Amino acid sequence: MSIPSYKRNVGLTQNLTERSLNAINRFLHIEAVSGGILLLAAVIALFWANTEAISESYSHFWHTQINFSFGEYSFSQSLHFIINDILMTIFFLVVGMEIKKEIHDGALSNIKAAVLPIIAALGGVVVPILIYLALSTDEIKSGWAIPAATDIAFAVGLLALLGKSIPSSARIFLLTLAIIDDLLAILIIAFFFSGGLEPIGFLIAFIGILGVIALQKMGFFSAFVYILPGALIWFGLLKTGAHPTLAGVILGLMTPVLTRPNEVDAIERANAAISNIRNKAIENSSAEIKALARAKREILPPVVRVKDLLHPWVAFIIMPxxxxxxxxVNFGNVNFEDTLALNTIFAVSIALVVGKPLGIVFFTWFFSKLGWGELPSDLSLNWVLLIGLLAGIGFTMSIFISNLAFVNESNILEAAKLGILFGSGCAGFIGLLFGFILLRSNKKL
Known part of the structure; x- marks a missing residue:
């Protein structure tokens, strides 16, 4: 007996809706747990760097040289380089795929619903930068982009601590804002923190991009075949003087969001495999299980499949x-009598704690008054203020940018990191406190 087409369409729509909601909930859950692991990693790092008996080993360990050779080619880089420039490429790959997916069928696909979070994100970037520039002296103005970033793992993690009474629209607003924030931070890195650009590097990166396009046209859906052209893009960007982690963003934005043309055939094969498994003992169903796994890979869009595969690794291993x-940050290495160091700490922390919420709330209020967008009915400006406070947790991307801004100024770099840690800690604490007060006041109404 065949199922009427309209029922199939309704079922498909419901399935897609449920899958989208499950994807958002899974993403938020991973980020929430990851925030706790990130905090633990930061505490361990501070303890390691400031315990007299082992403090010297902190710097020595991360600057350990890793060497290997393959024929005439040899590779020699520090562990710090491998983490910041190679592993973080995978982080940016996941960010790029998340942006691509949200543009296709997520929070950024409906421009009317996304306009206010996008505007809020712009405010959360512009105002902290202006505050930093206003408070800083000429010698440290190169760190202007440090307070522009939001750490989504910490922000979502603290929002989760407030419980399920938080409006669901607040979570979506924060997630959308953080994704736009990441995109703006990526653009800042690409345009303002790349050195003298070498043309040969662009040629190598372009060849890598053509390789990705060619493999996609030939129908290769396995992520592993894209490692070689991805490595070419990474190496090309390194040669240009641009930051090589941007290769991850390029690959993420190039990842297909549509399934293979034979999706229906894959669904039928999956159903057949499930039927066969039901009729057999599970231990005798290895062929059917492999067929089911293969069908699943074909049914899921590559952007979903690869992101779901990499996201836990990024959240629980790479970011920590x-x-x-x-x-x-070794507090002993920060000269608190140095005016520049104190100015850096002050400018970074104030820009994060004050600039982020001020920019997000003001831009949201001002442009909603102009009629550019409308907040959801369950999302007042008080909730937007809470989101703004949590967005003041810069951490991962802020530290990443500080490494680029003060690459040859170790004292200022340590001060900037201290400002990030202090500002992010204050923003998180104030945000959590304000959130509990907001929830309590809402219960009394």
């Missing part, structure tokens, strides 16, 4: 390792 390698 990055925090462990970069958050270890």
């Amino acid at each position: 390792i990055f925090a462990l390698a970069n958050a270890g």
Whole structure:
């Protein structure tokens, strides 16, 4: 008996809706748990860097040289480089895929619904930058982009601590804002923190991009075949003087969002495999299980499949390792009598704690008054203020940018990281406190 087409369409729509909601919930859950692991990694890094008996080993360990050779080619880089420039490429790959997916069928696909979070994100970038520039002296103005970033893992993690009474629209607003924030931070890195550009590097990167396009046209859906052209893009960007982690963003934005043309055939094969498994003992169904796994790979869009595969690795391993390698500020290395160091700490922390919420709330209020967008009915400006406070947690991307801004100024770099840690900590604490007060006041109404 065949199922009427309209029922199939309704079922498909419901399935897609449920899948989208499940994807958002899964993403938020991973980010929430990851925030706790990130915090633990940062605390361990600070303890390691400031415990007299082992403090010297912190810097020595992360600058350990890793060497290997293949024929005439030899590779020699520090562990710090491998983490910041290679592993973080995978982080940016996931960010790029998340942006691509949200543009296609997520929070950014409906421009009317996305316009206010996008505007809020712009305010959360512009105002902190202006505050930093206003408070800083000429010698440290190169760090202007540090307070522009939001750490989505910490922000979502603290929002999750407030419980399920938080409006669902607040979570979506924060997620959309953080994704746009990441995109703006990526553009800042690409345009303002790339050195003298070498043309040969662009040629190598372009060949890598053509390789990706060619493989997609030939129908290769396995992620592994894209490692070689991806490595070419990474190496090309390194040669140009641009930051090589941008290769991850390029690959993420190039990842297909549509399934293979034979999706219906894959669904039928999956159903057949499930029927066969039901009729057999599970231990005798290895062929059917392999067929089911293969069909699943074909049914899921590559952007979903690869992102779901990499996201836990990024959230639970790569980002904590990055925090462990970069958050270890040795307070003894920060000269608190140095005016520049104090100015850096003050400018960064104030820009994060004050600039972020001020920019997000003001831009949201001002442009909604102009009629450019409308907040959801369950989302007042008080909730937007809470989101703004949590967005003041810069951490991962802020530390990443500080490494680029003060590459040859170790004292200022340590001060900037201290400002990030202090400002992010204050923003998180104030946000959490304000959130609990907001929830309590809402219960009394």
